[in-house]
Amino acid sequence: MKGIIFTEFLELVEEKFGLTMVDQIINQSELESGGAYTSIGTYDFSEMLQLLTNLSQNTSIPADDLLMVFSEHLFAGLTKSHPDLVKHYKDPMDLLASIEGHIHVEVQKIYPDAQLPTFEIVDKSDNRLEMIYKSDKGLYMLGKGLMQQTFKVFGQEAEITCEKLKEDGTEVKFIVIR
Numbered sequence: 001m002k003g004i005i006f007t008e009f010l011e012l013v014e015e016k017f018g019l020t021m022v023d024q025i026i027n028q029s030e031l032e033s034g035g036a037y038t039s040i041g042t043y044d045f046s047e048m049l050q051l052l053t054n055l056s057q058n059t060s061i062p063a064d065d066l067l068m069v070f071s072e073h074l075f076a077g078l079t080k081s082h083p084d085l086v087k088h089y090k091d092p093m094d095l096l097a098s099i100e101g102h103i104h105v106e107v108q109k110i111y112p113d114a115q116l117p118t119f120e121i122v123d124k125s126d127n128r129l130e131m132i133y134k135s136d137k138g139l140y141m142l143g144k145g146l147m148q149q150t151f152k153v154f155g156q157e158a159e160i161t162c163e164k165l166k167e168d169g170t171e172v173k174f175i176v177i178r
């Protein structure tokens with residue numbers, strides 16, 4: 001997993017829970033990296049899972065809820081680091097429908113070893129988008145949060161529902177209705 005995800009995550013933990021919590025979750029986890037991340041580096045996904053699980057245990061907040069909060073912070077961080085990827089979008093629905101064919105394609109060029117999810121579009125109209133998320137990482141709640149955040153930054157509202165096609169969350173159908 002790319003370092004930018006880790007650096008944004010630890011930044012959020014510091015912002016919401018303080019530096020002591022950052023140290024605590026790093027110490028509680030068995031991290032090959034030692035907890036030192038750079039945005040362009042690549043680290044084992046298990047490190048993120050451990051950090052997230054320990055944060056969830058320490059705060060008694062479910063991991064999925066933490067992912068939703070994280071997505072808000074992450075969206076801001078990703079678009080700040082890569083403004084060119086999103087600036088020409090005028091419509092949040094178009095942006096979401098372009099993750100697979102444009103945004104993550106460019107991300108893959110910037111970070112050749114990124115392991116990105118796929119979002120297959122099943123159906124799209126002006127106010128409705130149906131797509132299927134697939135990823136070994138099962139981070140669909142992060143995806144849901146990033147979708148909600150996309151609408152928020154455009155000052156719009158949408159109802160986003162997800163239906164697990166696989167129990168472990170590695171395949172999930174999203175329906176976005178504006």
Ligand code: HEM
Binds near residue numbers: 150
């Ligand atoms: C400027 C816009 C965006 C950038 C630069 C970006 C970049 C990235 C990067 C670098 C990763 C990490 C890949 C890795 O660790 O190897 C990632 C993962 C991910 N991205 Fe994006 N992304 C953007 C927008 C979005 C949006 C709008 C969504 C909405 C659904 C999204 C969904 C995800 C998900 C769910 C993951 C987690 C990995 C997984 O589930 O397999 N991204 N993205």
